[in-house]
Amino acid sequence: MSNTQARLPRPVESERIPLKARKVSFSWEDTPLHWVPGDPFTTHTINVLHLLLPAGERWFVHVYKQVLPYIRDERLREDVIGFIGQEAMHSQAHDEVLPHLKDQGLDPTPYTAQVDWLFEKLLGDRTLPPGRPRRWWLMERVALIAAIEHYTAFLGDWVLNARELDRRGADPTMLDLLRWHGAEEVEHRSVAFDLFLHVDGSYARRVRTWAVAFSALVFLWQRGARFFMENDPTLIDGRATFMDFHRRGRRGLLPSTGAMLRSIPRYLGHAYHPSQEGSTEQAVAYLAASPAALAAEKSQEEAA
Numbered sequence: 001m002s003n004t005q006a007r008l009p010r011p012v013e014s015e016r017i018p019l020k021a022r023k024v025s026f027s028w029e030d031t032p033l034h035w036v037p038g039d040p041f042t043t044h045t046i047n048v049l050h051l052l053l054p055a056g057e058r059w060f061v062h063v064y065k066q067v068l069p070y071i072r073d074e075r076l077r078e079d080v081i082g083f084i085g086q087e088a089m090h091s092q093a094h095d096e097v098l099p100h101l102k103d104q105g106l107d108p109t110p111y112t113a114q115v116d117w118l119f120e121k122l123l124g125d126r127t128l129p130p131g132r133p134r135r136w137w138l139m140e141r142v143a144l145i146a147a148i149e150h151y152t153a154f155l156g157d158w159v160l161n162a163r164e165l166d167r168r169g170a171d172p173t174m175l176d177l178l179r180w181h182g183a184e185e186v187e188h189r190s191v192a193f194d195l196f197l198h199v200d201g202s203y204a205r206r207v208r209t210w211a212v213a214f215s216a217l218v219f220l221w222q223r224g225a226r227f228f229m230e231n232d233p234t235l236i237d238g239r240a241t242f243m244d245f246h247r248r249g250r251r252g253l254l255p256s257t258g259a260m261l262r263s264i265p266r267y268l269g270h271a272y273h274p275s276q277e278g279s280t281e282q283a284v285a286y287l288a289a290s291p292a293a294l295a296a297e298k299s300q301e302e303a304a
């Protein structure tokens with residue numbers, strides 16, 4: 001293999017899954033506040049997803065609708081349209097958990113207002129002249145999404161395999177939400193990166209936007225976990241520290257610090273391709289058995 005070939009992104013799976021949005025719905029009335037029993041820290045660290053994803057995934061959809069005219073490959077266009085459908089559904093499903101948290105005394109509004117500002121204003125459409133500046137900002141956001149999707153696929157793969165959550169008696173409805181979403185993240189894990197390669201693919205941009213995405217995710221996640229722990233009405237002195245996170249990672253209740261650190265050089269490697277991570281087969285198998293995905297399929301069949 002020549003040096004140039006060794007440096008090219010290498011997809012490892014040739015089969016392609018047509019992406020479809022599954023119109024799932026969940027009922028939250030039986031889900032307890034601490035849905036990982038006796039473990040508010042793990043519960044709330046994972047709950048941060050419900051704070052970030054509604055606005056974050058709406059933003060993915062918003063940006064991708066703008067990039068559609070730049071796609072000159074029919075297959076990729078179909079993948080991006082499938083991706084948009086799935087992310088819109090993810091955003092809605094996580095949004096629907098928020099009223100349930102509020103009913104249990106955890107009003108997420110002070111935090112979600114900031115997240116909405118971040119995605120809608122800071123990362124939104126700026127008043128830029130048409131031409132290069134507008135295209136630069138669009139490409140920057142496409143690259144940011146590719147970097148974020150490295151982590152959504154990482155988390156999706158993690159939650160599909162997080163048997164410790166089952167052993168601890170985690171709420172089955174919340175686990176199904178997380179695993180349905182995680183499985184679709186694994187299923188569509190190559191789309192954002194393929195799109196980035198198609199419209200730009202600059203390595204400097206990949207590194208720069210990874211640094212921004214990673215720092216923002218760490219910052220927002222620790223703040224979100226702290227927000228929930230401090231505002232949890234059942235905790236007198238709720239705290240969230242890095243050691244809490246590290247210990248849960250060692251027990252398999254959260255992703256381990258080591259696995260997270262090891263994922264960094266993989267994304268920055270020249271030969272990286274998201275298909276090298278996770279298992280499409282496992283994701284498809286979960287989606288074929290997920291109670292919410294099965295119910296969605298049944299109601300779509302009945303409506304047809």
Ligand SMILES: [Fe+2]
Nearest residue numbers: 057087090185
């Ligand atoms: Fe998603």
Ligand SMILES: [Fe+2]
Nearest residue numbers: 087149152185
């Ligand atoms: Fe995604």
